[in-house]
Amino acid sequence: MGSIVLRQVEKVFGDVTVIPPIDLEIADGEFAVFVGPSGCGKSTLLRLIAGLEDATAGTISIDGRDATDLAPAKRGLSMVFQSYALYPHMSVRSNIAFPLKMAGLAQADIDAKVKAAAETLNLGDYLDRKPKQLSGGQRQRVAIGRAIVREPSAFLFDEPLSNLDAALRVQMRLEISQLHQKLKTTMVYVTHDQVEAMTMADKIVVLNKGRIEQVGSPLELYRRPANRFVAGFIGSPKMNFVGGAIAAAHGAATIGIRPENLAVSRDAGDWLGTIVVAEHLGSDTFLHIATDAAGTLTIRVSGEVPVHHGDRVFVTPDASALHRFDDKGIAIR
Amino acid sequence: MSTQHSRAAARLLVAPSVVLLFLWMIVPLALTVWFSFERFNLLMPATREWIGLTNYRFFLTDPAFFAAILNTLLIVVGVLAITIVGGILLALLLDRPMFGQGIVRLLVIAPFFVMPTVSALVWKNMFMNPVNGLLAWLQKAVGMAPHDWLATTPLFAVIVIVAWQWLPFATLILLTALQSLDEEQREAAELDGAGAIARFRFIVLPHLSRAITVVILIQTIFLLSVFAEILVTTNGGPGTDSTNIAFLVYAQALLQFDVGGASAGGIVAVVLANIVAFFLMRMIGRTLEG
Amino acid sequence: MARRVTVTQKLGFTALAWGVGMLLFFPILWTVLTSFKTEAEAVASPPSFLFFDWTLENYTEVQHRSNYVRHFLNSVVISLGSTVIGLIIAVPAAWAMAFQPAKRTKDLLMWMLSTKMMPPVGVLVPIYLIFRDLELLDTRLGLTVVLTLIDLPIIVWMLYTYFKEIPGEILEAARMDGAGLWAEIVHVLTPMAVPGIASTLLLNVILAWNEAFWTLNLTAAKAAPLTAFIASYSSPEGLFYAKLSAASTMAIAPILILGWFSQKQLVRGLTFGAVK
Incomplete structure (x- = not known):
């Protein structure tokens, strides 16, 4: 139904190449997340798929059909925008009904579909309100409602949760994941938040400066990052990088160790250091330790540990979990 | 957010205006440039001929011209000074808590909506007239000799009238800007030990700078003309005491029918305005960027 | 505004502000009062403020002697006509510049603004001669055309700043939802743009109503709007203060009321959106 295939797609604004030629395949029913720092081209890539921007070169096929020159509305896609882009002068009902009205459906059909969408999204009580009178989470639901009534072959989400507070973000994340499981429709989701990418995606596409750094499942990227950029971007707290003699001893320009792969001991270990900050979260403890040999490292320890700022401790990396990178930042396997 | 198609449409839509x-x-x-090089009098169309720079030479050596330039600048500077200083003071006053603030606002901005000919006539006859004017009556009431505004200080009288029309504009814009000042900033300054004058100097005035720039720009456009x-x-008089460039060109063209001379004057006015505009546009260009 | 202010302070500010407000408003108030006096009372010394025989005869007299209604209608036709034509030309331009900005859009806007910097006397002579040759002098049509052109930059700018505030994402959402250009304009853009267009209309009617360079230079008896008609009172004709006041009151009343309603938009419009 909703496969999306990009072949050598390129976008140039004036003399600036925003996206160098890219190849990408998103399978039908897949939840694909484009993730990367701001300005990496992830939103542009989404807008190319949506048809809101022309591709400078290359072809975009949707559902097996060449859609490169199709108008946005003809591509059978729905989009949820960062600002939700609700029509402020229309009620929630009219907002959700708008795409159906544009498609020329009979009023009875429109009513039935709007009702069904409102039930799915718990919006039944708000149908006659204006967007202004809704909370951020409710607006988000209306935007999703407007997207699902069209029964598109794929959904596009452009950083839909970035305007919500932290608690609501976690809840909406769950709701979107559930929606995907229920509808089984292809979803393409853009975010700068790697946690959203890790928790929601079937397939993550990591972008940096317009280029695709790596494509894979969340755990693939976590376990086997292709390069330093992906290694540093995926995972929280960030991976520690150590260069110099220590890395050379492992035959690499840089080695990376995730915070959970470092052990702390008061008595013995590889690197001696001083605790700069200890963050006690209850379930975990994050230690920032300035080591004498390997610079400042972040360490994650499960549960509570009785250490304090200023303590001298030893840090030992788990040798089996090292990531090695060459002088160009490419992973050595 | 653009595609080839929509960009082409956009150009088409902008075209009529441009x-x-x-x-x-x-x-x-x-x-105007063409006429300014000609001897061209509407009363003697037969004598129309190319005379090069003579009109300019004539215009630029006419003492009335220098008086007009000076008067033009005096009007601009005088009105700007009155309206900006007065406008800041009024805006600060109107920003204070008081009863009936909305109504005071209406009273203050009203003069801006009075058409120039009405305000000029009302001031001329009912206030500045040395016999029947209200100001003359006030002066007589306190035992002074009535002042003949339009005969003895015509330019000042014009400045007063124009300033009365533009003071509301400056006040309204500065008040709007003042009300957008973040209250927390003022409180932070107060906690930092800044007194009322220091707060005005270092917090309020910088915040108003953008609005002041805009007021200067807009008013200058109108005040030059x-x-x-x-x-x-005053009809420009007595003599040329209250003639500005706009009036001088009008008089040359439509009272003396000297198209050539008036055109030369018009070009001089355009050049003058461009010099002023050059600086103003740079100012507002920067302001609008932000 | 959590600042506590004593009642005394508040009363002080109130008195001062009302004093200044009345002082600035006084010329208008005085004009209105004078319009209800007889000519003799209008120049009486000491002047009478409220206790005079109120009369409406000046109003009927003004209409009777000079066909006031015609000049009033001239003002209405010219100011409304020039604004509406200006809007018809400017709406597409502002729309395109706000939603399809090109590299030169900013320059184009600044250029339009700069045309306002040109002093009208710079083009008075040729415009006067062209109008004379086309027999447009002293016609409503001629004046409407001129006011349309001098107001066009302000109209474009105002609309542009209003349109800029409509998020582009909403129009893109409409496009994704299957709306064609026409549906986008009718169902989405227009409902969101109407308040801005209305403000622009209001402010430009006010500006055109009070325009007093071209109206004075390009009209005579026939097409003269109120600005030019009132100016004809400057020629001395004996005791005329009361009638002048009546004519003035009628000329400024409608626009004063419109203006009071449009305070907010006025600031925005006249500062090209730089001050809101």
């Missing part, structure tokens, strides 16, 4: 404004600017201006107020009150 073409009309271009024609409105270029065609008459070119004609003050016309109706002069026509109705």
Whole structure:
């Protein structure tokens, strides 16, 4: 139904190449997340798929059909925008009904579909309100409602949760994941938040400066990052990088160790250091330790540990979990 | 957010405005330049001929011209000074808590909506007239000799009238800007030990700078071309005491029918305005960027 | 505004502000009062403020002697006509510049603004001669055309700043939802743009109503709007203060009321959106 295939797609604004030629395949029913720092081209890539921007070169096929020159509305896609882009002068009902009205459906059909969408999204009580009178989470639901009534072959989400507070973000994340499981429709989701990418995606596409750094499942990227950029971007707290003699001893320009792969001991270990900050979260403890040999490292320890700022401790990396990178930042396997 | 198609459509939609404004600017201006090199009097159309720079020489050596430039600048500077200082003071006052603030606002901005000819006539006859004017009556009431505004201080009288019309504008804009000042900033400054004057100097005034820039720009556009107020009150006189460039060109063209001379004056006015505009546009360009 | 202010302070500010407000408003108030006096009372010394024989005869007299209604209608036709034509030309331009900005859009806007900098005397002579040759002098049509052109930059700018506030994402959402250009304009853009267009209309009617360079130079008896008609009172004709006041009151009343309603938009409009 909703496969999306990009072949050598390129976008140039004036003399600036925003996206160098890219190849990408998103399978039908897949939840694909484009993730990367701001300005990496992830939103542009989404807008190319949506048809809101022309591709400078290359072809975009949707559902097996060449859609490169199709108008946005003809591509059978729905989009949820960062600002939700609700029509402020229309009620929630009219907002959700708008795409159906544009498609020329009979009023009875429109009513039935709007009702069904409102039930799915718990919006039944708000149908006659204006967007202004809704909370951020409710607006988000209306935007999703407007997207699902069209029964598109794929959904596009452009950083839909970035305007919500932290608690609501976690809840909406769950709701979107559930929606995907229920509808089984292809979803393409853009975010700068790697946690959203890790928790929601079937397939993550990591972008940096317009280029695709790596494509894979969340755990693939976590376990086997292709390069330093992906290694540093995926995972929280960030991976520690150590260069110099220590890395050379492992035959690499840089080695990376995730915070959970470092052990702390008061008595013995590889690197001696001083605790700069200890963050006690209850379930975990994050230690920032300035080591004498390997610079400042972040360490994650499960549960509570009785250490304090200023303590001298030893840090030992788990040798089996090292990531090695060459002088160009490419992973050595 | 653009595609080839929509960009082409956009150019088409902008075209009428651009073409009309271009024609409105270029065609008459070119004609003015052309006329300014001619001997061209509407009363003697037969004598029309090319005379090069004579009109300019004539115009630029005319003492009335220098008086007019000086008067033009005095009007701009005088009115700007009164309206900006007065506007800041009024805005600060109106920003205070008081009863009936909305009504006071209406009273203060009202003069801006009075058409120039009406305000000029009302001031001329009912206030500044040395016999029947209210100001003369006030002076007599306190035992002074009535002042003949339009005969003895005509330019000052014009400045007063124009300033009365523009003070509301400056006040309204500065008040709007003042009300957008973040209250927390003021409180932070107060906690930092800044007194009322220091707060005004270092917090309020910088915040108002953008609004002040805008007021200067807009008012200058209009003040360079003050016309109706002069026509109705003093007719440029006595002599050339209250003639500005706009009025001088009008008099040359439509009273003396000297198209050539008036055109030369018009070009001089355009050059003058461009010099002023050059600095102003840079100012507002920067302001609008932010 | 959590600042506590004593009642005394508040009363002080109130008195001062009302004093200044009345002082600035006084010329208008005085004009209105004078319009209800007889000519003799209008120049009486000491002047009478409220206790005079109120009369309406000046109003009927003004209409009777000079066909006031015609000049009033001239003002209405010219100011409304020039604004509406200006809007018809400017709406597409502002729309395109706000939603399809090109590299030169900013320059184009600044250029339009700069045309306002040109002093009208720079083009007075040729415009006067062209109008004379086309027999447009002293016609409503001629004046409407001129006011349309001098107001066009302000109209474009105002609309542009209003349109800029409509998020582009909403129009893109409409496009994704299957709306064609026409549906986009009718169902989405227009409902959101109407308040801005209305403000622009209001402010430009006010500006055109009070325009007093071209109206004075390009009209005579026939097409003269109120600005030019009132100016004809400057020629001395004996005792005329009361009638002048009546004519003035009628000329400024409608626009004063419109203006009071449009305070907010006025600031925005006249500062090209730089101050809101």
